Amino acid sequence: MGLKHPSLAWGRRLAVALGTLLVMSATSTASATASSTEVFGEDGSRELVAQARGFCPSDLGAVLDAIANQPQFAGAQWGIVVEPTADATPFYARNATTPLIPASTMKLLTSAAALQIVAQRDPQQVGQLKPWLDRVNRESNNDAADALLRHIGGQQAVQQALVPLGVNPDSYWQVDGSGLSRQNRVQPAALVTLLKAMYTHENAALFYYSMPLAGVNGTLRNRFRGTPLAAQVRAKTGTLQGVRALSGYVSNADYGMVAFSITINQPGQSGPTMLQAIDQMVLRISQVRRCS
Numbered sequence: 099m100g101l102k103h104p105s106l107a108w109g110r111r112l113a114v115a116l117g118t119l120l121v122m123s124a125t126s127t128a129s130a131t132a133s134s135t136e137v138f139g140e141d142g143s144r145e146l147v148a149q150a151r152g153f154c155p156s157d158l159g160a161v162l163d164a165i166a167n168q169p170q171f172a173g174a175q176w177g178i179v180v181e182p183t184a185d186a187t188p189f190y191a192r193n194a195t196t197p198l199i200p201a202s203t204m205k206l207l208t209s210a211a212a213l214q215i216v217a218q219r220d221p222q223q224v225g226q227l228k229p230w231l232d233r234v235n236r237e238s239n240n241d242a243a244d245a246l247l248r249h250i251g252g253q254q255a256v257q258q259a260l261v262p263l264g265v266n267p268d269s270y271w272q273v274d275g276s277g278l279s280r281q282n283r284v285q286p287a288a289l290v291t292l293l294k295a296m297y298t299h300e301n302a303a304l305f306y307y308s309m310p311l312a313g314v315n316g317t318l319r320n321r322f323r324g325t326p327l328a329a330q331v332r333a334k335t336g337t338l339q340g341v342r343a344l345s346g347y348v349s350n351a352d353y354g355m356v357a358f359s360i361t362i363n364q365p366g367q368s369g370p371t372m373l374q375a376i377d378q379m380v381l382r383i384s385q386v387r388r389c390s
Contacts (some may be wrong), residue, residue, distance in 0.1 A: 150261035154389035159190045161382050165375050166192070172289055174364035177286035180337035180383055182353040185299045189386060197271065198300035198361045201336030203275030203345045204284060205234050205243045207256060207270065208294055209308060213301045215250045224301055226248035230305070231308035235334055247275025277336060289345045289359040297347070297355065305318035309334050309346055321377060333358075340365035342372035348380055352388045 151159065158180065166176045175302070177198045180189040187192075209231050217224050233242040257267040269288035273279040296305045310316030313328035319337040321330050332347025345359040362374050 111346075114288075124155060151386045152155055152387040154267065155189045155386050156389075158382065158386055159192075162190055162192070162379050163364070165378050165382075170367070170371055171364065174362055177361040177363075178359070178379070179286040179290040179296065180356060180358045181290050182350070183347070183355045183357050184295050185353070188370050189383070191287070194287040195269070195283055195285045197269075197337065198363050199280055199341050199345075200270075200282055200284040200289070200328050200361060201341045201343050202238045202240075202243075202277040203336040203343045203359070203361070204272065204282050205238065205275070206289060206292060206334050206345060207260065207265070207272060207284070208243055208247050208250075208275040210263065210296050210299075210305060211259040212246050212250050213299070213305060216230075216260070217301060224240070224304065228304055228308070233305060235308040236310050238317050238335060238337075240278050242364040243276035244254060244274055258277075260292065263299075264291050266299040269287065278338075280338065284361075286359040286361055290357050291346065293347065293359070297357065306332060306347070321373070322380075325381070327381060331380060333380075336361065337369070339340040340367060342369060342376060344376050344380065348384050350384055350386060353386065354382055356386075358383055366371070 099362060162180075166174075166178070174194055175196065175198060177196050178190060178192040179194045180191070181187070182189070210229060212231070213224065213241065216227055230242060230246060232244055233239040240258070247253070250256070250259070253272045256272060265288050269291075270284040271282060273281045296302055299305065309332040310318035311329055312318045312321060312331035312333070313323035313325070318331065318333065322331060327348065329347065330349040333344050333348070336343030336345075340362050341361070343359075343361040345361075347355045347357055351354045358380065360379055362372050362376070364372065
């Protein structure tokens, strides 16, 4: 199911030097060695982001840290995990096992468990979940997600269904199916474990295509539009006051599909500020290149 892309080779030294450009102001002028790309905030506003020409996996941590460690995020809790779907070695992990408020990315656990449980009950009924999953993940409908949780038997049923996918029940605390409760907690590593397992699952297509497509539909329709990531990201958004999250898949020219989970919990921070940082991170993940 992974996408194939032509290989791109870019200089490591140039890319690392350009990593700091990500923290430039949206009105800054990009240098001759970088291009400017637009990232769309949740309100549809455009932000110019300096786009470097690729770098090695070993440099990704420094590049993402440069974004997360900006002064406006002092006191923020970031949880970030990035792993290629075909490789067990993480590109980057920050607070991977720290339980954070996930907002609507909790819906990924609910929908994956539903596919597991319905397939066990009656495999012929799995296809009928498609419109339900689309409402839950693509449109982030809270009522539909909570109803789905009740339909499959509640939180204990979710825990039992996700264990075969490698998701430890101790890695999350589920209060509802939607993620609307601020009492929910999920470790970023648990979400990436789930994403990787579902990418090769027998019902992978139902899960994958239920998520919004960047710049095209659902809750990502106004994000990444007009950038290299348009139609290259499938991910579940998460939004609560002081919380923004994005977990899903981004296409990478050298590594195929990369699973990622990015969550920030920062009471008092503006939504657009958090979203811009998350979108910059996803852009950088897509630019990782093989260096050996």
